[in-house]
Amino acid sequence: MVSPIFIIAAGLGTAFLLGLLRDEWRAAAYGLTLAALAGTAAIAGGWLWAFAIDGAAPVEILTAGTPAPFAINLRLGLPEAALLLLANLTGLLSAVYLKDTLSHLGRRAMAVLLIIVMAMGGIILTRDLFNLFVFFELIVISTGGLILLSAERHALGAGFKYLIVSQLITILLLIGIIFAYHAAGTLNIDGMAAASLVMLKGGSLAFFLIFIAVVAELKPVPANGWALDIYEAAHPAFSAIFSAAVASASLFAVDKLLLIGGPAWLPVATAIGIISFVASNLLALPQTNDRRMLGYSSVGQVGLILTVLGQRDILGDSTLFIAGGILFSHAVAKAGLFWLSGLVAGRNLQDWSALRGQPLLIFAFVTFLAMLSGLPPFPGFYAKWELIHLLAGHGRLVLLALILFGALLEAGYLFRWFGYIIKGEQPTEVIVPARHKLSVAMIAALAGWALGYLWGGLSAHNNLLQTLPLLFALGFLLLEWLPAWIKNSLAIAGLVAWFILGYPGYDPLQLIFATIMLLGGALILMASYHAQGRRVGFYPSAMLMYAGLAMLIVAKDSFNFFAAWELLTVGSYFLILRGKHSEPHALSYIVFSLGGAFLILAGFALAAQGNSQFSIEALRQVAQPLAPWVFVLLAIGFMTKTAAIGLHIWLPGAHAEAETDVSPMVSGILLKAGLFGLFMLLMHMGKQQLYGVELTHVLMWIGALSALIGNLLAIFQEDAKRLLAYSSIGQMGYALFGLAMMNHLGWLMALMFVINHYIYKSMLFLSVGGIAKRTGTRLMYKMGGLITLMPLSFIAVLIGIIAMSGVPPLSGFGGRWIFYNAIMTAEYRLPMILIFLSGPIAFLYLFRLIHTIFLGQLKDEHRKIKEAPFWILLPQFIYVVCLMVFALVPGLALRRVDAYISQFFPQGALNWEGLTITSDYGYWSPVSIMVVVGVIFMTLFAWLLFVNRKAQKVKQFNIVFAGERPFRPETTHFAWNFFAPYRKALGFLTQPLVTGFWETLTDLLHTAADVARRFYTGNAQIYAIHFLAFVVVLFLLSRGV
Amino acid sequence: MHFEWMMIPYSLLTLFIVVNYGLLLTALMQKIGARVGRRYGIPIWQNYIDLVKNYGLRSSITHGVMFYLGPVFRLSGGVGLLLFVPTIYGSVMFSNLSFAGDLILALYFVFFGALGMALGAGESGHPHAAIGVSRGLSQMTAAELPFALAVFAVALQYQTLSITEIVAAQQGAVLHWTLFTNPFAVAAAMLSFLGSMMRPPFDLVLAPQEIPIGPPTEYHSSYLALMQTNRVIFPIAKIVIYMNLFFGGAASWPVFFLKVFLIYLFSLFVGVAFPRFRVEQSIRWFLVWALPLGIVAIVLV
Amino acid sequence: MKAELEKRIVKGPDGIEFEVDPLQDYYCQEAPTVMPAAYSKIVEGFFNWARAESLWILGFGTGCGAIEMRPLMTPRFDAYRYGVQWRPTPRQANLFIISGYLSVKTLKRAIRSYEQMQNPKYVIGLGSCTINGGMYWDSYNTLKRLDYYLPVDLYIAGCMPRPEALLQGFEDLKEIIRAGKGEGANQYAQYFDWYKMNQKQVIHDWDMPDYNW
């Protein structure tokens, strides 16, 4: 094995060697630089291999042939090797990336780059305090040099600010070191730790100075104004080093210091870290400059890792896994993003729309985004999972909440950024990335995936990158070049195959959900056949969602459940984002979903009490004072997905703006994931009381309110898809209500709603989508009279609304019938009022839907439109058949489930004998109803045909009009504001209170951030004062408390 | 209960009786209304004549398939509703086709006709039709609410959803009627009843002075005849539900006639005394006056 | 011709342009036809009886005579007891009372309303004005003879005739109908061109389709 001293020697030696080369031999110099960096990276890699695979013991390297602590010694273990590799690889890739700049600036710049990488190695390796200082100074100075790589005018100013603050840091650090030396009699870190420096006279103050100085290198809020200016001004390749590698090295230095400081200093580290994490993510919200925002994000991530280091007292052996997971995610992603930012000309976030049309770059971007947000299957996800579990296990709930809050903020601005890329204004210029720059970014992206695989393998859970559904979904990334129809067939085949594969293993409940999610998904995908071209991005996203769903229903433990949940959230987010104007809605969807997911995570963690291997079954055994809280967290988490009232504001836009075949997926299928979660929750946790309040009663109220408000809002929509979307809120409210009733029939009803809602909402979304496709608008009042032109769509919608409104003889009635039987035994009656009110209201919007689109006056411009495309109609008619079958023989699907529910609620099962279904209270015979209604209807129809045989068909304006004739179809079609009187009467209920609440909240956050960031005035002296204030305040705190 | 072929003729007999009774009853009601206004009113057989005339008109037009089917839906709704509800308590045959479903079926089947009619009216392309439907649906949401609560209260009270069993539970004495055992539910339901009878002050749908005459603006000849037929069946079918749930049902046809007459009369009494509400007034009225009664009813049960 | 009735080029949502001719596309293009009586004479007689006993008047007051129709609904006259009632829509009405003078402007509405009534339908000319213009005999825009434009079954003379006269008129009309002579609708269909010609002669700005249905 090559001694690690060569890493330092090679870096330095090459740097010196460069001076010997003629200034003109730039290519040679550049080659030498790359070779040196590659060599050092190889050494680090070799050691990493030795430690990780061969299990070698850490090595000590002595210098000067003298044992420590009398000479400087270095130490190389697994973390050191990994960090070294990271630093050197980042340096190498940045060097590749900087090819042109370095060649332009010459060997001096290359030498500086080499030295900064070497210095990071020194920081990581050294065990001597003063030596640490020297390497820090090297980094400071080389940073001062590398900032100048930037073409940015303001880079000089930023560098100078940095130097000024560095001076302060240096002063404190030196004073601290010398007094620490005086107190401990050694400069060796391990020696100081052994002498327990902080216990010695004068030692704690000295340590405070050292600690604060090194922590300041992590740019903690608020002493970090200079760092942000550097990020904003520096060359992105340098920022990559600065953010990914330097920060990692500094963190490792802090880690070493904490060894000296001992447990007493851990809370300090935690506090500084968490404040940085939350505050910098908050401050990042109003940023418009990409690099500055990335800077804030870097500061935040580093703060998070510092928090993790500060929690090592409870994290124990997992510290490495957790901190490493977050650190490597951060490093790879941030470096990658900075490298990408070098490809984008504009500095505004909106300018990133230039990435559009570059699938590779978008793939890389998405990878980085997911890594930063801690989404599966990347290391941050596993790390966060462990971290939250351990925190919850030790009752550090405030910290847990702050971490999740900060992470949510971060995800918020990151995904907003992604929205700009995908949906921002059409880029003015197309970027043609240089090949070397592109490959650097791609290497980072691939490294991200590799790390994901690695962390998955290291985690105690199953490696997500080895799960078949996820791989299947990711496989579509490789197939993007195929035409859409081939991919579509593959996708359908995959879904069906997975269903067949899993079929023997499903219990009835899972079977229902699996049928809807997998087979149902395949059915909706049939509508995708109508799409032309390659549809880049659609299939990976859709299949990611389906993969998540497939994994969700079979998840046995909380980890798999949560991972599946995150996957389906992300997949659906990408799907929703594909819509034309869906950017803001997709954003609020992902923010709400991630917020909900975090609550679920917190809930699971709380329930598991630190045991990260937590089977869902074990929810039953959660102990009492905790159980209701777990219940609340999980329930709210799941309700973000079912869009219960209060958490619903993402849904209308997200569903309405999605593409034609995506709307039914996200409405018909995705919402069911939330219901599935609620099923799981209630099945295992049952009724819970919090402060004497029965939580299921609260859920009932929420369900009832959702049903009412959802329906009420639906009737005032002008946009057909929005109407359907609001109706989904209402329908999910019904289902939630049924679940919360906690009796046999309530659950059966909820399941019936699951099935029904899937069928008719998918069908209606497809119909409306097809119509919108033909008419070019979704505004219902602009349509009208389409019945003659689109009769098939009309039939589908007609059947759909009859089914949905619960009018016999179609299947919706079954749901209503079960509902009435269920409420007979419900112990709590008041929410029924809302449900009873919302039932007929559903009728209002359904009528409006069919009337304003199909009936009334045909508009001129629609005279020539054709029926919806075949592939959109086909699934609709399959749904019609399903509805009919389900209406006639509901037992086909429900019977087994009924028996299954009896496990939980033995009372109140239905009797399915013969044609009549009987409950304890009533009976219902679907076939008889169908026959009776059919016979009456046909008889009367025949009679009318007989007496009315001479009826003459007239045209649309042949109507009585008070002796006049209509003016134009637009003025004759009564459609806009259809329920105006209703608005007068009950419109006050539709006040956008919830929207207002969330908007106020986000406004508040943004305003707070906007005000707070003025703290960073841009004046170097003020920054220095910030730093001093930081020191003094911390000093006073550490003395006073 | 099971289906027997004999049920068909008996059901048709019920239908026949109800149609005739309804034709006479509605005329009678109009006559009573006229007497309040000191008029003679229409002849008692006038409805028959109007019906024949409308069936006998020679020409008719159609606006499209849904327009054509609307009245069919409407009448199917009325006939179906009538047949799904047992008319005479204690008579298996006059229980009609109630083996197909219980109270819930009846409650929801009410909408069948309304939906079809609304669709038919919609296809006529006449704005007044759409406005009428909009008004009707708006009012219905509020008017149905107290009724639903009352039904829920009654079902809870008797612990069954079967109409026959509810009627059975009220037998024995007048004081066993829900009217006396659960007055709040009945009060709520009767207020709701006003809303569904298309009489002032709740005749928002037709409102001849405002939107002449709402949904049926374009209907005429045999369409209108079908709807007229429904106009005599449907209120009675509805009253039968009320009678069964709240007023002890009817054990024989004379009792049936009497009770239906009296319940119908209630809406007439209110109707002749009040002018028409605006839509939002009507909605608020139901929510403010009828809804609390319904809530009291379900809370007290 | 009003702008909204002129042909126009419309662009569909798919970007293809095409022509819309409102008079063709919005309105039916078939003339009314003569509707045969019922197959059997007995049935037709029965129907005629029912038609006579159920006169549904179109609630359309064309002139000052309308003032005399209102009292018919009051307790004093109570026309309802004769099977007479008012309908707000021509679709459901089968008796059109031209109540008093008919100006050219109102004629358009009257024609349209009449054509939208269903066969069989009846017209009563109320007051002298409908017979010969009455006191408006020399007015430039009042019609002198109603039966040039619409087939009139019965005139009730007077200026104004009292409600009692109207009641008598209804009884006379019933006689006519019962006798099977109330065939104004078929007459209108048969001589459609003639009626149209007369109508267009007085209505100079004919801006409506020929077939209003």
Next chain:
Amino acid sequence: MIKRFTVLLLLAGVGTLFAGLLLGYSPDGELNATARYYADHTAPDIGAANIVTAIIVTYRGLDTLGEVTVLFLTAAIVGLVLARGRRRTRTEQRELPPSGELLTTGSRLLVPLILLLGVYVFVNGHLTPGGGFQGGAILASAILLMLLTDPLRRFSHRLISALESTSGLVFVGIGLLGVFFAGGFLDNRILPIGNLGSLFSAGVIPVIYSFIGLKVGAEFSSMLVSLSETEDS
């Protein structure tokens, strides 16, 4: 005003901190373990008379390497900073007044002497106070003097940088030789440690210190030259 007050307030805080350090400070009576080790082992193990030099070059040789690197880095960066956008001002050469006769003559006399002194200081670094850094600084002062005499004088950047790089390389190379031939990186005992107090003693320390001296001298010179060249405009 507010700023001054804030600064004063904060410095009062920092002062408190320092006061805490000051009050907590009690001078050692004896050498601590580390210093004692150096006192006891320098002579036998390293063979350098100047213990500080032994520490600088050998025991804490890695620090010194870093130090040298700092200077190298600074020189490189100063060059980089000042090189950016230089060329445009080349034409506008300002006329400078000639230096005085005294200065010119004096410097001619002094420069060789200063150079000699510098060399002496670093060559004897392991024996007497002084060493590579001090000697290098003295060398650079000669360059400074020359620049004062003739501000427009140009030195060969190539020469300086070659000197600088070679010395650096030698330093690193010798350090690495230690890995192979002695106890570790920067171990001075690849050469015999000789007699305490003689010029050729302390192993490779004099060599290293000489190169450090050359390197420091070159680097300071390079910085001075770079800064002086800014006089152009």
Next chain:
Amino acid sequence: MAHIALATGFILILIGLYGALTNRNILRMIVSFTVADTGVNLVIVAVGYLRGRTAPILDATLPAAEAAARIIDPVPQALVLTAIVIGVGITALMLAYAYKLHETKGSLDIADYRELKW
């Protein structure tokens, strides 16, 4: 003695910092920092001082055997050298920056370089 040196060093640091934080002229700031650096170096050296001892250079008057009892602590002396050199490096760098800043904007007022903020 050591206390006096330390106190002087600390006061120098505070003076330097005050100067650096209140003077808006960049050159004055740099000078202030050198003052503070001097203070730091003074503190370092002072910490290594032992009363009544001599410099850590072995010669005839100071044989190796007595060294441990007679010399002052050599480590701070070694450290201060490094500190000085690094201070010089940073000062040089700051001067170069100052020059360049002045060249780009013609101003040496630190408050003029606030384009990057928030």
